[in-house]
Amino acid sequence: MGIPIEFFFDFSSPYSYLASEVIEPLAARYGREVDYKPVLLGAAFKVAGTRPLTEVPLKGEYSKRDMERSARFAGVPFVLPEAFPIGAVAASRALIWLADSDVRRARAFVHAAFREYFVAGRNIADNSVLAGVLRQVGADADQVLAAVQRPELKERLKAAVDAALARGVFGAPFLFVDGEPFWGHDRLVQVERWLASGPF
């Protein structure tokens, strides 16, 4: 296996969800795995002085149309949830906790949480919804929900976000392939060329 692809994302990011639905088969075709790393776009927006896409005048209206069309283009089911955007702090901490003991379950959780939010349209920032997602992947929901309230896990997510910002992650999805940065689900075509034939 080559170096894993680092996939920085926010559970509240529609384009991260779209990319998450295709990145693993894409990576596998070139002998790579995917390392999912949560970021919090709110923190990135503060540093970059930007805002959630849907709140920008003109751009906001277009973006909603583009998200839906891009999902149809990719053949991926998608709804823009009523609660949008959300703070994905608890889900992000849960991911870190799960990854400690079982990377495969952590990966399944990424997909289950994204689909709960962007297909079923349910607010994964709500603890009872998040508990349902955790149970779907066979995790002990009570144990995980207790853990995400502990200072240690709060600190670890904060440190992970700071580390991402320090590496220049200002949006999501944000991928590093062999250290090369690619921002946006629309850069997956360039990611594929990189994987196929190296730096260009």
Add this chain to the structure above:
Amino acid sequence: MGIPIEFFFDFSSPYSYLASEVIEPLAARYGREVDYKPVLLGAAFKVAGTRPLTEVPLKGEYSKRDMERSARFAGVPFVLPEAFPIGAVAASRALIWLADSDVRRARAFVHAAFREYFVAGRNIADNSVLAGVLRQVGADADQVLAAVQRPELKERLKAAVDAALARGVFGAPFLFVDGEPFWGHDRLVQVERWLASGPF
């Protein structure tokens, strides 16, 4: 021929240049022509509350890398000019003036101006550089440069920009295909699907 593709762009936009190098052959494959329409991103940024890409913290550094890599990906020569961004008012007015009498020359001017700026790296906001571009396409440079200072042409560009903003154009390139909006050179893959098989 089907309805022409409306191609809104700013002469100062690298991604507009990249798209301009491929949009005509793409359109022609599906029996379409391209209607080049100048906008001024400065005006759009004011409405949307955004900024030139390269001036946004974190995003700026990435963007420069992405422009160069995207150009290599597309096989299009590219340099980021020393004078960047520029106010493309004179070039935009010149385009409107040229299109009145000769659409083919206007189209040639778009490419010549873009290449002067993004391949040779010369500042097309400079009148002597712009005059050279006009001569390249067989236009009377003195006549055009005099015309772009007249109130009538100033008003027409202003009206064109206002009309673009009213249609939701907040960035560049911004295309309308059969009225459907597509923002960004990276949406050309979706434009192609639309041209090939209609709405999706």
